[in-house]
Amino acid sequence: MLLLCQSVLCALAQYSVIPKPVAMHTGDGVFAIDNNTQLIAPGELKNEAAFLRQYVQAQSGIRLSMSRSATSNRYIHLLIDTAINYKAESYTLDITTKNITLSAHDAAGVLYGLQTLRQLIKGSAKTLQLPVCNITDYPRFAYRGMHLDVSRHFFSVDFIKQYIDVLSLYKFNTFHWHLTDDQGWRVEIKKYPELQRMGAWRDGTLIGHKKELPHTFDNKKYGGYYTQEEVKAVVRYAAEKHITIIPEIEMPGHALAALAAYPSLGCTGGPYKTAKFWGVFDDVFCAGNDSTFTFLQNVLDEVAALFPSRYIHIGGDECPKGKWNQCPKCLKRMKEERLSDAHELQSYFVKRVEKYLNSKGKQAIGWDEILEGGLSPNATVMSWRGEEGGIAAAQQKHDVIMAPESHVYFDYYQSLYPEEQLAAGGYTPLSKVYSYEPMASVQEDSIRTYLKGVQGEVWSEYLPTVAKAQHAIFPRLIALGEVAWSQQASRNYPDFLSRLRQQRTLLKKLNIATADVFDEINYTSTVKDNRVEVTLTTTLPNGRIYYTTDGTVPTPKSQQYSGAFTLAKNAEVKAVLFDVNKQYGRLFKQAFFVHKATGKTVTIKQQPIARFNTNSSALVNGVLGTTRYNDNQWLGFKGQDYEAIVDLGAATPVSNIKMNVLNYHWQKMWQPDHVQFLVSTDGIYFNIIYTANSFPVNGINTIEATFKAVNARYVKVIAKNKGIIPAEEYGAGEQALLLIDEIIVQ
Ligand code: TNX
Numbered sequence: 001m002l003l004l005c006q007s008v009l010c011a012l013a014q015y016s017v018i019p020k021p022v023a024m025h026t027g028d029g030v031f032a033i034d035n036n037t038q039l040i041a042p043g044e045l046k047n048e049a050a051f052l053r054q055y056v057q058a059q060s061g062i063r064l065s066m067s068r069s070a071t072s073n074r075y076i077h078l079l080i081d082t083a084i085n086y087k088a089e090s091y092t093l094d095i096t097t098k099n100i101t102l103s104a105h106d107a108a109g110v111l112y113g114l115q116t117l118r119q120l121i122k123g124s125a126k127t128l129q130l131p132v133c134n135i136t137d138y139p140r141f142a143y144r145g146m147h148l149d150v151s152r153h154f155f156s157v158d159f160i161k162q163y164i165d166v167l168s169l170y171k172f173n174t175f176h177w178h179l180t181d182d183q184g185w186r187v188e189i190k191k192y193p194e195l196q197r198m199g200a201w202r203d204g205t206l207i208g209h210k211k212e213l214p215h216t217f218d219n220k221k222y223g224g225y226y227t228q229e230e231v232k233a234v235v236r237y238a239a240e241k242h243i244t245i246i247p248e249i250e251m252p253g254h255a256l257a258a259l260a261a262y263p264s265l266g267c268t269g270g271p272y273k274t275a276k277f278w279g280v281f282d283d284v285f286c287a288g289n290d291s292t293f294t295f296l297q298n299v300l301d302e303v304a305a306l307f308p309s310r311y312i313h314i315g316g317d318e319c320p321k322g323k324w325n326q327c328p329k330c331l332k333r334m335k336e337e338r339l340s341d342a343h344e345l346q347s348y349f350v351k352r353v354e355k356y357l358n359s360k361g362k363q364a365i366g367w368d369e370i371l372e373g374g375l376s377p378n379a380t381v382m383s384w385r386g387e388e389g390g391i392a393a394a395q396q397k398h399d400v401i402m403a404p405e406s407h408v409y410f411d412y413y414q415s416l417y418p419e420e421q422l423a424a425g426g427y428t429p430l431s432k433v434y435s436y437e438p439m440a441s442v443q444e445d446s447i448r449t450y451l452k453g454v455q456g457e458v459w460s461e462y463l464p465t466v467a468k469a470q471h472a473i474f475p476r477l478i479a480l481g482e483v484a485w486s487q488q489a490s491r492n493y494p495d496f497l498s499r500l501r502q503q504r505t506l507l508k509k510l511n512i513a514t515a516d517v518f519d520e521i522n523y524t525s526t527v528k529d530n531r532v533e534v535t536l537t538t539t540l541p542n543g544r545i546y547y548t549t550d551g552t553v554p555t556p557k558s559q560q561y562s563g564a565f566t567l568a569k570n571a572e573v574k575a576v577l578f579d580v581n582k583q584y585g586r587l588f589k590q591a592f593f594v595h596k597a598t599g600k601t602v603t604i605k606q607q608p609i610a611r612f613n614t615n616s617s618a619l620v621n622g623v624l625g626t627t628r629y630n631d632n633q634w635l636g637f638k639g640q641d642y643e644a645i646v647d648l649g650a651a652t653p654v655s656n657i658k659m660n661v662l663n664y665h666w667q668k669m670w671q672p673d674h675v676q677f678l679v680s681t682d683g684i685y686f687n688i689i690y691t692a693n694s695f696p697v698n699g700i701n702t703i704e705a706t707f708k709a710v711n712a713r714y715v716k717v718i719a720k721n722k723g724i725i726p727a728e729e730y731g732a733g734e735q736a737l738l739l740i741d742e743i744i745v746q
Pocket residue numbers: 317318367384409411424459460461
């Protein structure tokens with residue numbers, strides 16, 4: 001008898017398939033693969049048959065005998081049947097105790113069925129077993145992508161092939177290969193040998209995070225590139241796995257490596273150097289110079305010949321316009337083409353290149369900045385700065401791929417643990433990736449129809465080694481695989497985690513150094529009557545938490561956590577998690593501040609922006625913001641001032657007020673012009689107690705005023721936004737962000 005697999009059943013180790021299939025019925029018994037098992041497959045499925053044979057042989061030494069039709073009664077049958085499987089990439093997999101039938105819409109569907117089968121196989125040397133079940137499966141999104149930046153750090157062909165293997169395992173069908181950027185040009189272009197000789201190399205690499213000033217470098221020559229022969233081999237390899245590779249050639253910005261090789265392509269003529277650190281650089285391709293377009297067209301000719309993909313990614317992101325505004329050739333172009341500003345010049349640039357690609361039968365994809373100054377007629381938009389760009393593009397009837405940095409940037413921190421491996425910024429835990437629902441705010445089918453799928457990004461600034469890259473990528477990639485493939489209604493995080501834990505053996509076999517402590521301790525807290533109530537959580541089944549609040553490191557002899565506890569004064573909670581009798585994960589530490597404003601009512605004058613916490617209660621919740629700025633503790637104001645009033649409930653002696661601001665120019669987060677603390681007894685007349693106008697720390701600045709105690713019921717805090725980001729700085733001309741956290745009153 002077959003049972004419909006409810007989430008409880010799917011949690012059974014033997015059915016731990018990711019991404020979760022559309023429907024799965026489980027039964028009793030197993031199919032055993034042995035030396036008498038036949039593999040039946042038509043010639044058109046030769047690659048898929050070979051994939052299964054190799055896998056079975058590597059696992060068990062068993063050699064499946066190949067046949068065009070059944071000559072034994074124990075067989076695995078692969079076939080294409082578009083009548084049963086009428087959706088592209090779909091398959092049905094039927095495992096009985098006697099045989100296995102995998103039928104699919106197309107060869108890709110057969111491979112996906114085999115990837116499912118592979119996750120169901122148990123056993124090793126000599127015998128392999130598959131549990132009886134019947135699966136019907138097809139993808140939710142047609143475009144399921146992962147990106148990799150090989151410019152900031154270079155990854156070997158072997159690594160790329162392994163990446164492709166794992167993409168296929170989790171049913172991705174697109175690999176976006178980010179091949180050029182300021183820090184290195186990584187694809188051989190025969191017509192332009194300087195790209196290999198100069199553009200592929202840099203004189204050194206930044207040590208540490210780019211936010212740490214002054215910058216220091218290792219001064220070691222770094223680089224490399226893929227030859228065209230290597231690229232062709234990778235493209236062939238990917239095709240066997242039904243993965244399309246979309247190459248990215250960045251323009252007009254992120255172009256320093258190309259300019260270092262061919263300085264005449266820049267507005268000033270150089271000299272230029274391949275960048276040694278990360279960011280957005282002012283020198284970009286000159287848009288007034290026709291030879292820039294000749295160069296790019298010649299490059300794209302070679303790229304188009306290497307990659308059969310219909311799509312070529314032409315970047316378009318983060319292109320500063322300062323050089324164009326001073327360049328006679330660019331100004332002349334603007335005049336001739338009647339472009340009103342440099343944004344329209346960027347649009348001209350992208351349109352011109354798109355037109356060329358279209359003439360060669362290719363389509364252009366660009367980052368959402370290609371919307372600025374007018375979208376090219378046929379371009380697909382990859383939305384990275386949130387979803388707004390993607391939604392705007394869909395409204396203009398352009399195809400969209402959602403790749404928002406808020407949810408699917410795997411170069412961001414995956415935990416708040418201070419020991420977490422150095423990352424670009426932000427905080428994107430596994431649960432957040434898993435929760436991603438593209439275009440959730442849009443209901444209209446007429447717009448949603450342009451949403452083609454989702455893509456995760458792996459920018460490699462802080463991923464100099466394979467181990468670091470794998471730690472950042474896994475398991476977040478696996479969560480995105482489920483978002484991209486599985487039905488929205490079947491998404492269930494605990495169920496996913498239970499299946500993910502079962503994937504560890506497979507990941508280990510594949511030599512993937514995944515970040516493995518996704519079940520470790522987290523917390524939530526609430527405030528009540530000048531107390532903080534702390535809840536510790538873990539997703540580890542049967543995990544036991546021990547904790548202290550006196551600063552000592554907990555052991556299994558410390559207090560065992562059994563439910564929320566209350567803090568009546570400042571404390572650092574430390575906690576450890578135990579799985580049977582082994583410690584799991586890292587030491588958890590979180591400071592809580594209990595002060596006179598804790599849990600009191602706050603009103604703020606301006607609505608904070610949605611990118612950060614929008615709830616003013618975060619200002620009095622006893623928890624401070626960290627440098628992982630989207631940790632839900634900061635409030636953000638874009639171009640606007642901040643003014644908050646805390647009502648302490650009754651006249652209270654106050655002698656100290658403290659507050660933090662985050663000063664991260666590399667994130668467009670600017671210190672305010674000044675901060676003022678004021679007090680009042682009636683909420684109408686406020687006295688200024690303190691004014692600060694120096695915030696020298698690159699990072700978190702604490703503003704603290706200690707004064708002779710005054711009686712106050714209301715405490716007001718004012719911070720004046722910097723306003724417009726100054727010239728020469730990242731985001732120049734845009735509105736500065738002001739980030740504020742807890743108002744500590746004592
Ligand atoms: C922004 S995302 C970039 C990349 C960086 C990344 C770091 C995008 C289109 N541009 O150049 O590597 O941030 O997170």
